[in-house]
Amino acid sequence: MSVDKQTVAKIASLARIKMGDDELEQMVPELNAILDWVEQLGEVDVTGIEPMSAVIPNALRLRDDVVDADPKTGGGKRDAVLANAPAAEHGFFGVPKVIE
Amino acid sequence: MTDFTSLGVKAIRDGVAGGDFTAREVAESFNAAVAGAAELNAFIVTTPEHALAAADAADAARADGKAMGPMAGVPIGMKDLFATQGTQTTAASHILEGFTPEYESTVSQNLWNAGAGMLGKLNLDQFAMGSSNETSHFGNVSSPWRKEGTNSAMSPGGSSGGSSTAVAARIAPAATGTDTGGSIRQPAAFTGICGIKPTYGRCSRWGVVAFASSLDQAGPMARSVEDCAIMLGAMAGFDAKDATSLQMDVPDWEGALSSDLKGKKVGIPKEYRMDGTDEAILASWEQGKAWLKDAGAEIVDISLPHTKYALPAYYIIAPAEASSNLARYDGVRYGLRDLPEGAGLQDMYAETRAAGFGDEVKRRILIGTYVLSAGFYDAYYTQAQKVRALVARDFEQAWVDCDLILAPTTPTASFPLGSLTDDPLTMYLNDVFAVPASLAGLPAMSVPAGLNPDGLPLGLQIVGKPFDEQTVLDAGLAIEQRAGFTNAPEKWW
Numbered sequence: 001m002s003v004d005k006q007t008v009a010k011i012a013s014l015a016r017i018k019m020g021d022d023e024l025e026q027m028v029p030e031l032n033a034i035l036d037w038v039e040q041l042g043e044v045d046v047t048g049i050e051p052m053s054a055v056i057p058n059a060l061r062l063r064d065d066v067v068d069a070d071p072k073t074g075g076g077k078r079d080a081v082l083a084n085a086p087a088a089e090h091g092f093f094g095v096p097k098v099i100e
Numbered sequence: 101m102t103d104f105t106s107l108g109v110k111a112i113r114d115g116v117a118g119g120d121f122t123a124r125e126v127a128e129s130f131n132a133a134v135a136g137a138a139e140l141n142a143f144i145v146t147t148p149e150h151a152l153a154a155a156d157a158a159d160a161a162r163a164d165g166k167a168m169g170p171m172a173g174v175p176i177g178m179k180d181l182f183a184t185q186g187t188q189t190t191a192a193s194h195i196l197e198g199f200t201p202e203y204e205s206t207v208s209q210n211l212w213n214a215g216a217g218m219l220g221k222l223n224l225d226q227f228a229m230g231s232s233n234e235t236s237h238f239g240n241v242s243s244p245w246r247k248e249g250t251n252s253a254m255s256p257g258g259s260s261g262g263s264s265t266a267v268a269a270r271i272a273p274a275a276t277g278t279d280t281g282g283s284i285r286q287p288a289a290f291t292g293i294c295g296i297k298p299t300y301g302r303c304s305r306w307g308v309v310a311f312a313s314s315l316d317q318a319g320p321m322a323r324s325v326e327d328c329a330i331m332l333g334a335m336a337g338f339d340a341k342d343a344t345s346l347q348m349d350v351p352d353w354e355g356a357l358s359s360d361l362k363g364k365k366v367g368i369p370k371e372y373r374m375d376g377t378d379e380a381i382l383a384s385w386e387q388g389k390a391w392l393k394d395a396g397a398e399i400v401d402i403s404l405p406h407t408k409y410a411l412p413a414y415y416i417i418a419p420a421e422a423s424s425n426l427a428r429y430d431g432v433r434y435g436l437r438d439l440p441e442g443a444g445l446q447d448m449y450a451e452t453r454a455a456g457f458g459d460e461v462k463r464r465i466l467i468g469t470y471v472l473s474a475g476f477y478d479a480y481y482t483q484a485q486k487v488r489a490l491v492a493r494d495f496e497q498a499w500v501d502c503d504l505i506l507a508p509t510t511p512t513a514s515f516p517l518g519s520l521t522d523d524p525l526t527m528y529l530n531d532v533f534a535v536p537a538s539l540a541g542l543p544a545m546s547v548p549a550g551l552n553p554d555g556l557p558l559g560l561q562i563v564g565k566p567f568d569e570q571t572v573l574d575a576g577l578a579i580e581q582r583a584g585f586t587n588a589p590e591k592w593w
Contacts, residue, residue: 001476008466015423015469016430017462018450027466033525034467038412041483044490051485053314055492055541056300056566058344072203073341080202086437093432098445 001039002032104129105270109174109327112273113215116158116173123155123173127217130175133271134219139593140269142262144180144238145188146220151175154217161215170354171334172215177266177275180221181228182208182318183307187218191309192226192236195456196435205307206339207276207318214334219272222262226458227426228283228311231530232520233261235460240517243291244269244589248555251592252516257287257530263321264291268589274322274331278308280315281414282509282534285546288321289509289559292548292587294328294576295321299566300541301346302332304339312421313344315414315538325547325576329353332569348567356570359578362396364571367502371407372533374511380552381508388506388549388560388579395578400502404494409487410536415528416471416484417539422461423468429456463524492540495563504571507533509546509559533561543569547576548585557587 003011008027012019019027068074078091087094104112104126116123131148158173183189183201190196204212212218226235232255233241243256243265256265260277264287267275277284279297288295296319303318310316320331333353339345368389373382389399431437431452438451457465471480498505510530520527537544543566546559560579564572 001479003470007470011466011469011473013450014473015465016427016446016449016453017457017465018447018454019462027463030463030524031466031470034415034463035470037525038416038480038484041409041412041416041487042479044406044409044483044487046483046486046490049486049489051482052489052492053485054344055314055488055539056344056346058301058346060343061340061347063340070341077202081433083202084199084434086431086435095432096439096443096445096448 002035003028102129105133107273108323109171109274109330112174113170113172117162117168119162123158124152126173127151127155127175130219130272137269137271137593140242140244140265141239142223142241142265142269142271143177143220144190144192144223147187147218151217151219154212154215158215169213169215170330171211174215174273175217175219176211177220177222177263177272178208178218179224179260179263179276179278181224181278181309182276184208184218184221187221189221189309191228192224192238193456193458193461194237194436195429195453197237199435203307206304206341207308207335210337211334216334222266222275224262225259227309227422227461228259228278228280229422229460229464230258231282231286231527232517233258234517234521235458237458241265242517243514244593245291245514245556246592254514254556255290255517257290257514259283260287260321264288264293267291267293267321267323270588274320274327276318276335277321278316278318279538280311281418281538282531284319284321285509285534285544285559285561286530288546290514290557292557292585293321293323294325294545294547295319296328296332296545296569296572297543298332298336298569299346299543301344302336304337304342304345306339306341310425312418313425314421315418325573325580326354326357328545329357329573351570353570353573357577358574359395359581361392361575361578364397364504365400365502366392366397366575367400367402367498367505369402369404369407369505369507371404372507374532377508377511378513380513381511381558384549384558384560385506385508391579391582392506392575394582402498402501402505404498404536406487406490406494407536410491410539411528411532413484413487413491414535414539416480417488419464419468420472420481421468423465423472426461426465429453488539491536495540495542499565503565504575505563507561507563509533509561513552513554513556513558537563542566543572545572545576547579549579549583550585551587
């Protein structure tokens with residue numbers, strides 16, 4: 001499979017990265033070289049193999065169902081959470097108007 | 101002022117604890133070395149005051165007869181992928197420029213609790229995506245090594261290239277690294293130092309800027325195997341804040357370190373003998389076999405049949421995870437915001453990410469977005485996950501016949517900066533020997549084997565069974581003792 005300029009533009013839009021015509025043109029052969037190369041995975045016989053998402057056997061833990069179980073990741077940290085926001089206003093994240 | 105910069109972790113810790121010198125003298129010495137090495141561009145920011153404060157605390161603890169931590173008085177470099185409270189953390193990306201965390205990553209906190217101090221935040225490939233340290237927004241890192249008879253700047257490897265350069269140049273006794281598909285081992289090999297990626301889950305990922313979460317793992321980089329054992333012991337440990345953290349005790353790797361490999365079987369994977377591998381690399385591999393045999397190990401031939409497919413599987417899985425992880429950089433909560441006059445929310449996202457991410461990061465996000473998109477998900481992503489299962493199964497089957505695996509770390513020695521930047525695929529091939537162990541989550545280490553005919557360092561890689569960092573470190577020590585690698589780059593900066 002290979003991608004054309006239109007497909008790359010679509011992917012860039014899905015990924016929310018603005019790209020000009022020149023950038024798209026440049027990206028097409030680069031992405032195609034990578035996609036051509038990964039194509040070889042199709043040769044591998046994977047009959048009966050389950051896809052692997054976690055590599056070391058490990059069970060998900062449950063924690064006690066209490067508020068602020070870990071003070072570092074618990075609540076009550078509004079100012080710390082907003083400290084690096086580009087536009088914090090009135091204790092909220094500020095964004096451009098979304099409703100006309 | 102006495103120069104302490106030739107000392108490693110253990111020598112500094114023991115010297116401070118024994119009263120041979122003060123931690124403050126050591127910190128001042130390294131702070132000066134860092135300040136004098138700006139040309140290497142290893143650091144994004146320096147934090148001399150942090151190193152001095154930790155040194156003073158270590159000296160005070162000794163004066164008061166208090167217990168000293170396993171890294172007390174040791175100033176280290178911190179890869180700029182670890183969140184450090186009050187100190188800018190960027191992942192070498194413009195999109196995080198100015199980001200000052202309100203919290204400390206678990207691994208860095210563990211190191212401060214062990215008594216270490218911070219010399220500064222180390223440069224890296226942007227979001228740890230790269231094998232040469234040429235994708236940083238803050239400029240390339242230069243290796244302290246040069247090809248004999250030339251003056252061209254060489255790659256320190258990547259993504260932990262600031263870490264490898266700082267340790268090799270003796271401007272830090274040790275540094276943290278992270279390894280997603282070779283980012284500790286390949287730079288360690290390029291610069292003639294040691295580095296170990298532990299079993300996936302040993303070191304907490306909490307507070308580490310995420311690249312590919314099923315692969316990301318932190319580890320130490322230092323000039324000796326023993327220093328790596330000490331520092332890994334300080335970094336590792338269970339952390340409830342990381343869902344994939346291993347709920348296991350941290351063994352005393354330093355205390356149990358032994359280069360006696362009697363009764364151990366070392367597997368030599370035939371598939372790692374690839375076309376185009378450098379002659380000097382193959383010779384060092386043969387030498388490594390002889391060294392491990394001399395240490396008492398038995399050498400056995402093994403097969404890892406899916407080796408060839410590990411790298412292409414990695415270049416689907418890692419970008420897929422990255423495209424998802426990096427969705428958080430949206431110009432709303434932290435980092436850069438690019439909001440043209442009159443633009444709406446969607447435009448702000450797209451403009452911010454266009455301005456904030458570098459070319460390699462964009463390339464990987466696009467690949468990841470494509471392989472996860474409807475219609476292509478099964479053909480690419482699910483297939484890659486199945487191949488990953490087969491790569492892991494190859495290793496499981498190999499462990500029937502051997503206890504560890506010896507291979508080269510990289511297919512070539514370091515290359516001049518700029519020589520591979522036009523060709524992403526050739527750059528990716530740097531990690532062909534490193535990626536299989538990453539996909540399988542296994543502990544793996546690079547130790548220096550010697551110099552090639554150009555005077556550049558070569559590394560040997562040891563891969564171990566899950567949770568068996570000890571045997572990996574032991575074999576590393578056996579190689580280190582026999583290789584006698586004491587070469588240091590000649591100072592030109």
